[in-house]
Amino acid sequence: xxxTVEQVxxxxxxxxxxxxxxxxxxxxxxxxxxxxxxxATFKIDLISPGFPLREALEASVVAAxxxxxxxxxxxxxxxxxxxxxxxxxxxxxxxxxVLAVAAGKGGVGKSTVxxxxxxxxxxxxxxxxxxxxxxxxxxxxxxxxxxxRETSTTLSGDRISPALYRGIPVMSVAFFVEPGNAVVWRGPxxxxxxxxxxxxxxxxxxxxxxxxxPPGTGDAQLSLAQLIPITGSxxxxxPQEVALIDVRRAVNMFNKLEVPVVGVVENMxxxxxxxxxxxxxxxxxxxxxxxxxxxxxDLLGQVPIDNKISYGGESGVPVVEGAPASxxxxxxxxxxxxxxxxxxKLSATGPKRSSLLRTVT
Ligand SMILES: Nc1ncnc2c1ncn2[C@@H]1O[C@H](COP(=O)(O)OP(=O)(O)OP(=O)(O)O)[C@@H](O)[C@H]1O
Numbered sequence: 001x002x003x004t005v006e007q008v009x010x011x012x013x014x015x016x017x018x019x020x021x022x023x024x025x026x027x028x029x030x031x032x033x034x035x036x037x038x039x040a041t042f043k044i045d046l047i048s049p050g051f052p053l054r055e056a057l058e059a060s061v062v063a064a065x066x067x068x069x070x071x072x073x074x075x076x077x078x079x080x081x082x083x084x085x086x087x088x089x090x091x092x093x094x095x096x097x098v099l100a101v102a103a104g105k106g107g108v109g110k111s112t113v114x115x116x117x118x119x120x121x122x123x124x125x126x127x128x129x130x131x132x133x134x135x136x137x138x139x140x141x142x143x144x145x146x147x148x149r150e151t152s153t154t155l156s157g158d159r160i161s162p163a164l165y166r167g168i169p170v171m172s173v174a175f176f177v178e179p180g181n182a183v184v185w186r187g188p189x190x191x192x193x194x195x196x197x198x199x200x201x202x203x204x205x206x207x208x209x210x211x212x213x214p215p216g217t218g219d220a221q222l223s224l225a226q227l228i229p230i231t232g233s234x235x236x237x238x239p240q241e242v243a244l245i246d247v248r249r250a251v252n253m254f255n256k257l258e259v260p261v262v263g264v265v266e267n268m269x270x271x272x273x274x275x276x277x278x279x280x281x282x283x284x285x286x287x288x289x290x291x292x293x294x295x296x297x298d299l300l301g302q303v304p305i306d307n308k309i310s311y312g313g314e315s316g317v318p319v320v321e322g323a324p325a326s327x328x329x330x331x332x333x334x335x336x337x338x339x340x341x342x343x344x345k346l347s348a349t350g351p352k353r354s355s356l357l358r359t360v361t
Pocket of ligand 1: 103113
């Protein structure tokens, strides 16, 4: 008996995306076709790259078809949802989502997480760009090595094309500020420069613009977070309680700005003994887990302290690119996939604010 396109769609009609709870036939199933042997093939667009719930979705699809004595071949695609329209988001009309990477204090690995998140999502098939807005220590270009293309202005002079590193468009304060002159540049000039990055840069069609914010919660951070149309933010911390206090302050800032905090990354979580593989919590343990619970957000991952990661930063080849099969790269790739999923869920289902506003004054 030959199957029809209508039968396949009818079978799939009850299947829901486990991330959003919405029926996939609404806008994720396309291109249903039946070959000469009567076998069905169709495309399902996932809402985020490296989709951790893909197996669950696949199982529901197979079960729904089997319930009607049907079978089919799935071709997986990627369609990242557009963030909900907000007035200030018009500044970046070709960018679907802006993910800010923030930290309560310096040196916790915020730039390392930014660069590896961008690289990991790029490797998973998303269109990614990276904005280094860390006015105090713009380190993104150094962490990415030599650019394939430098930044330049267009012939008309009113548009800027970003530099290209490993296939990722990048803009950085470092391209315009001599390292020793950063102090002179702070304040209104930096603000103006970043405004230009948002309004005059030809980012192209982008699923996720990753923004490396400066650490802390001072006036500079506040004005940047207001300037940049952030869809959601992730907080990078180390496990010690003293780092966590600063994170709470930073989360409070985002809450005041109504920017959802989508998750916490605990960096330098543990050390893996290279001889025996034992995991040692050299600083403290459980801080990130407790913080995520307190905020009512996901713990996006615990990243080990490891010289592969620091070497990746020093050498200009991020660990997710240089040693993709390593435990360290997998931990960082998981962080990226979970952050992307959280953002896509926000865009697909509307924002949910962190509960911190209720718990911290
Ligand atoms: N998980 C890790 N394992 C080993 N080294 C790490 C790890 N994370 C970060 N580092 C190293 O720690 C240093 C600080 O990291 P990074 O520059 O990413 O921090 P940051 O929070 O962005 O700092 P800043 O406040 O200067 O912007 C770098 O030398 C980096 O390579």
